[in-house]
Amino acid sequence: MAFDLNPSNVLQLLFRDANGKHASMKMYIDSGETDPSAGGAAAISAAAAALSDSALYETQILIVAEDSSAGPATSGDYDRPSDKALFRFNTADGTIVHQQIGAPLNTVFSNAWDVDALDSGVAAYIAAMITNCTTQEGAALIAFDGGNRRRPPRRKQQ
Amino acid sequence: MAALSTRVKATFKTRYGLEFSMTFYVPPGIVDPNDSRVQAVIAAINAVTNAYCFRIEITAANPHAVTPTSSPDYVNEDKAEFVFSGEGGTAHTLKVPGLKAAILTGDNETINALAGTPHAFCIAVTTYGQGAGGETLVQPALGHRRAARKTLKK
Numbered sequence A: 001m002a003f004d005l006n007p008s009n010v011l012q013l014l015f016r017d018a019n020g021k022h023a024s025m026k027m028y029i030d031s032g033e034t035d036p037s038a039g040g041a042a043a044i045s046a047a048a049a050a051l052s053d054s055a056l057y058e059t060q061i062l063i064v065a066e067d068s069s070a071g072p073a074t075s076g077d078y079d080r081p082s083d084k085a086l087f088r089f090n091t092a093d094g095t096i097v098h099q100q101i102g103a104p105l106n107t108v109f110s111n112a113w114d115v116d117a118l119d120s121g122v123a124a125y126i127a128a129m130i131t132n133c134t135t136q137e138g139a140a141l142i143a144f145d146g147g148n149r150r151r152p153p154r155r156k157q158q
Numbered sequence B: 001m002a003a004l005s006t007r008v009k010a011t012f013k014t015r016y017g018l019e020f021s022m023t024f025y026v027p028p029g030i031v032d033p034n035d036s037r038v039q040a041v042i043a044a045i046n047a048v049t050n051a052y053c054f055r056i057e058i059t060a061a062n063p064h065a066v067t068p069t070s071s072p073d074y075v076n077e078d079k080a081e082f083v084f085s086g087e088g089g090t091a092h093t094l095k096v097p098g099l100k101a102a103i104l105t106g107d108n109e110t111i112n113a114l115a116g117t118p119h120a121f122c123i124a125v126t127t128y129g130q131g132a133g134g135e136t137l138v139q140p141a142l143g144h145r146r147a148a149r150k151t152l153k154k
Helices: A039-049 A120-132 B036-046 B116-128
Strands: A003-005 A008-016 A022-030 A055-067 A084-091 A096-102 A141-150 B006-013 B019-026 B052-063 B078-085 B091-097 B110-112 B142-147
Touching: A008 A039, A022 A039, A022 B091, A022 B116, A039 A055, A039 B116, A084 A120, A096 A141, A096 B019, A120 A141, A120 B036, B006 B036, B019 B036, B036 B052, B078 B116, B110 B116
Parallel strands: none
Antiparallel strands: A003 A055, A008 A022, A008 A055, A055 B052, A084 A096, A084 A141, B006 B019, B006 B052, B078 B091, B078 B142, B110 B142
16 A cells, blocks of 8 residues: 655645634645745745734645555445444543544444454554554553444434 | 644545545654554554545644734735746735735735745745646736625625
């Protein structure tokens, strides 16, 4: 599974004015620009900030890649593609991180509703999250707290 | 300010065409979608779903500790608009919100893009910016003030 980078990255500048309103400016930059604090991103950020009375509070670089050989999706027993498997993780700073996986396999659940942490696929996913991921503020994920199936309500007939 | 964690958004497609996305965070400095840590999480998700991941979007963010000018002449609804030219005459419009009054000429509507800080901005864009496919941008001679406000209901 290899993802091919798009030819350009997106540079996004986020502004906030004295009234607290937010605005943004987006443009394309070279795919080699990946550090929002240096190079072209820093130069454009500084030049844009010099034109504005608003506060440039964040510079973002968006890098997009697509798998040219992805798919097809496997067939298998799953009740509805709109179902989600909700996972909760405890973190080092005391917050709870939620993750929802769509179209979950039936093997993810122990009784059709509760996530089965002993399932090999579930255990591998939990381990990958704890090993590789953090919260938005950078705190580590430390443990799996539990999970369950979420099913969106059907639209009521009028 | 310290760099924020890198946000990774993975988009999946199910067998019957429905799409869903998942967002998770990895340590700052990871900017390659093929990074082993990102791919480890994607592979683990693929193993428990009937969908497959076909797109990854990574957002690297750098926060700035700044405050806006109090009582400014213009707020975010007013923007400094610059229309750059791409190959084949395509237009690439950039708007900087909350423009400073000092960059406007005497009519309070036009901006001289060939001098001062507007020119420095245009030089930065033409040097480091490009079109979606990598095309070179050419700076304009003038910019304009654009006001984006909701019309009053009659």
